[in-house]
Amino acid sequence: MRYGYVGLGNLGGHLAASLIRAGHQVTVYDRDPAQAERLAAMGAGVAHSVMEMEGRVDHVFTCLPKPAASEAVLAELMTFLPPGATWIENSTLGRDDVLRLAGLARVGGVRMLEAPVTGGVHLAARGEITVLAGGDADLYEMHRPALEAIGSRIFHMGPLGSAAVIKVITNMLAFIHLVADGEALMLAARGGLDLKTAWEAIAASSGSSFVHETEGQLILNGSYDVAFTMDLALKDLGFALGFGREFGVPLDLASAVTQTFLRGRAVYGGAAQSTQIVKLLEDALQTPLRAGGFPEKLA
Template sequence: MNKRPAYAFIGLGHLGGNLAGCLLRHGFEITVYDRDPDAVARLVSLGATGAASAADAASRAGNAITCLPSPKVSEAVLAGPGGLLEGLPQGGTWIEMSTNGRDEMIRLAGIAAAKEISVLECPVTGGVHLAAKGQITALVGGDAALLQTHRPAIDAMCARAFHMGPLGSAAVIKVITNMLAFIHLVAAGEALMLARRGGLDLAQAYHAIAASSGTSFVHETESQLVLNGSYDIGFTMDLALKDLGFAAAMGNEFGAPLELATHVEEIFERGKAAYGGDAWSTQIVKLLEDATGTDLRAAGFPAKLEA
């Protein structure tokens, strides 16, 4: 008999849908809800149970996992009409896998604690393609004993999990990792443009950089989508700006000057103005392409990263 905890999973977008799928593949019982009925239907076809609301899903499962686009949405799903707090029983757990600021995470956890709901923050890093394979990394904040209770589910979704400390600590490191990723993305675009304008073969330049001291995870992954021309990373300009805004706020709060991150945030604001907030974050490199009239296409690179 399977005695592992059951979970409601709320938020079945590019990232959440893959994380929920990992739980199903590992035999977890999950009940799903999303505003997009097609997203729910995809998970139901894989063995999940559909629900009419977040509250309905939470009441059936007793614990809940969320993966949502913003603190505002997280608060609405947690405490709004039809939200998790209407369905979770006392003693249940809410695992928040969205990216939030530290203060937002602590505040939301306080709302849940007032209803005797335990909370773990568990944002993930590594990209949608790694989430699809259960190879993404979890950054966890909260009580160590509570983490152990839910460790099987986290391990089903993630290849590695780092317990960063109390609630709020995972929010800080997640914002740091995303800040670095956006800085690396802008730098990788400039490097590829320099190679292209310098007359190099772009495919060979990509591989040379990947084998050099100048490589990065972002270059090795997202640069491929730039070279293909799809830019399809499954992560938008709006989400990038949200995370860069969190970094700026933390820099001010902690007294840590973030000159480079501030400049990159300004570049992303230009990218949003040019291509829209729903454009893929990798299209930030297109600003350089458009400004120079020079594309960064090369043969042999995928339209999407391999899942």
């Protein structure tokens, strides 16, 4: 099959690269030509617009920052994708957006498979990210080889919309863990502990988490460079709170963490790294959380 990939940012670029490395025929497009040229060096075809993919692709992946961008790209795809083609959406969308956009695609004869990913950009770069798929079983099986190219663990969560729910749940947990990890590291620092040893002890304890073991290193390095912004964190927390209202589940921790991220965005800006949320506490107590031996970026 010939795949298109639209949206080659921090995440999408790595996912497209994994498809290319696995031997799939891939044509890419991004508003930033430099992103596409990097993948051209790996063997990708390059389109200079979404419309220029016409006749060159059978199915299209997208990874875009917000639902409006996904809808705009879908509108262009529907003008040329053949009936029965698949739109595979790697972006994080709310369930309502998934169902609404799937309905729009269906009108144009295009079927949708949602496939948001989780685990971090570093795992996407290695082709080891987790893929959460939602949609018809036959579509999932059809594109399973491509999904297995971009991720090492693939879960078919059920019908359309189900992957959106679990992805929001995983991100909600990650942001709660991030704020909690900052508080834990600050307790260690103010208690006079060596932060490198404290990090190692937590990582080996029942209190560890994926966030501690990964983003905790970027905090202690001081780079905070997780390639995920405050704005994106707040978008996902908003989805989580929306599900809480819809399903009648009080989300006290998620609500408190959302307020913390709102403060973080007000201080550092929406484009700041999401891990800089811990810097609120560092700045308030004038106690930087730093230790030697930790990477600037996750490998």
